Amino acid sequence: MAVTQAEFRKALGCFATGVTVITVDYEGEIHGMTANAFASVSLDPPLVLVCVDQRARTHTHLHVKKRFGVNILSQDQGKISEYYARAVRTHEEAEREAGARFERTPHGTPVLKGALAYLECRLHTAQDAGDHTIFIAHVEDVVVHEGDPLLFFRGDYRDIGPIIG
Ligand SMILES: Cc1cc2nc3c(=O)[nH]c(=O)nc-3n(C[C@H](O)[C@H](O)[C@H](O)COP(=O)(O)O)c2cc1C
Numbered sequence: 001m002a003v004t005q006a007e008f009r010k011a012l013g014c015f016a017t018g019v020t021v022i023t024v025d026y027e028g029e030i031h032g033m034t035a036n037a038f039a040s041v042s043l044d045p046p047l048v049l050v051c052v053d054q055r056a057r058t059h060t061h062l063h064v065k066k067r068f069g070v071n072i073l074s075q076d077q078g079k080i081s082e083y084y085a086r087a088v089r090t091h092e093e094a095e096r097e098a099g100a101r102f103e104r105t106p107h108g109t110p111v112l113k114g115a116l117a118y119l120e121c122r123l124h125t126a127q128d129a130g131d132h133t134i135f136i137a138h139v140e141d142v143v144v145h146e147g148d149p150l151l152f153f154r155g156d157y158r159d160i161g162p163i164i165g
Contacts, residue, residue: 013155014153014154016151016152017036017152017153018038019036019072020035020038020070020071020073022070023070024068024069024110025109025110026065029091030094031110032094032110033058034084035050035051035052037051038050046138046139048121048136048139051133053131062126066123068109068121068135069121070121071111071112071118072119074148074150075147075148075150076114077112077115079097079098080094080099080100083100100112101114115145116144116148117143117144119142120139120140121138123136
């Protein structure tokens, strides 16, 4: 019994996630990509993973730079998530249309202002898996802020609800 793409997407959409923007400095330009296929891998050493479509520009950038940032979005950053999922985008539009502003780490990696948390990542392993590649990375530094996350569930953005139980 083969699973269709529509069924697969529908099932995976039931798994509520946070939303990240993966940032990379590419030839001095800030490149960002919205991603929710992000997870913790190991505590010691601290490792995370992100799965990137092999057709995405980010796929090439991560292979070349071997360093990237993971920006975990705050609940008021839905426009930024939408913006960095678009096929065509420019840095000027990112600020004008979505309010995305950046600073740089000492490594030059772009950090999205207003994000809930930032992880500075150095590539550990890249493993092709189907039409995506799993990029596993060492987390070299983290910055965490107060606030609530942006959530993604069944194709829509959501706010976090009250604590239950
Ligand atoms: C909520 C959301 C989550 C996404 N998660 C991923 C992901 O985990 N991996 C991925 O490759 N693309 C993901 N995408 C799609 C990319 O953001 C989109 O294809 C983007 O245009 C790729 O940019 P690039 O070609 O500049 O790398 C997601 C899109 C949205 C809206």
